[in-house]
Amino acid sequence: MVGVATVNGDAHEVSYGVAEIVLVRHGETTWNASGRIQGQLESELNEIGWKQAEAIAERLSKELKPRAIYSSDLMRAKNTAEMIAKKCDCASEVIVVPELKERHVGSLQGYVWGEIQEKEPEAYYAFFSSQNDLEIPVYFSFLVGGGESFDQLCERSVAALEKIASKNMGERVIVVSHGGVLRAVYMAITKEPSAGKIMNGSVNVMHFSEKEKKWVFKSWNDVAHLGDVGFLQRGFDGDSLHQ
Known part of the structure; x- marks a missing residue:
């Protein structure tokens, strides 16, 4: 036994050969609040977002x-x-x-959700298509690189988490990422057709077993x-x- 952590109020051990990943969605941003698509563009945390970050930090500081x-x-x-x-020292x-x-x-990227079907029909279709290998097209020269397919997102996201897990066996680590990444990780691992709604500031706990090379979700979208x-x-x- 390395330590004791808490998931949904229940104490448990983080054992040797298992990595515990606390996967957090970032706090609310100005673009989240206005319904604007961020993608890889920058958008600042708003007042609520900073308060959410503080609440997440306060919670996690009381755990392992x-x-x-x-x-x-x-x-x-x-x-x-x-x-x-800072809060977890x-x-x-x-x-x-x-x-x-x-x-x-x-x-x-940069559009409001309600206008994309009319203004960017091909990109809209690629984003919502069940064909997961479709890359989202880019038509503007100021946008660097092409849009990713859902499969590409899943591959890089899960690979990044597995690399982190392999370095932290028997330990708890915190990973802060984004709604799209969390959705991709959940669907890639569980093979479920949906991850449901993923809230800003949500805490999601995963275990990775080194021996079995297997992920298990311990909690999801905890707010x-x-x-x-x-x-x-x-x-x-x-x-x-409806984002």
Whole structure:
């Protein structure tokens, strides 16, 4: 036994050969609140988002101390992670992992969800298609790189988490990422057709077994710590237009 952590109020052990990943969605941003698609573009945490980051940090500081804290390289995730690291008194700085960044959604980035079907029909179709290997097209020269397919997102996201898990066997670590990444990880691992709504500031706990090379979800979309702060009820739902 290495330590004791808490999932949904129940104490449990993080055993040798198992890595515990606390996967957190970043706090609410100005674009989340306005229904604008972020993708890999930057958008700052708003007032609610900072309060959510503080509430996440307060909650996690009362649980098993993490060995390390990892984050996407986008500022909304990094700011959330830094708040957690400070409160949890983590000895090391936040470790930035670019592979944890949000999906590149091509020409959809920067648009409001309600206007994309009319203005970007091909990109809209690729995003909502059940054909998971379709890359989302990019038509603007100022957008660097092409849009990702859902399969590409799943592959890089799960690979990044497995790399983190392999370095932290017998330990708990915190990973701050994005709604699209969390959805991809959940669906890739569980093979379920949907991950449901994923709220800003949600805490999600996963175990990775080194021996079995298998992921198990211990909790999903837990927002109990946000009771006094609140969150956008629509959350992130990549299965529908109502984001």
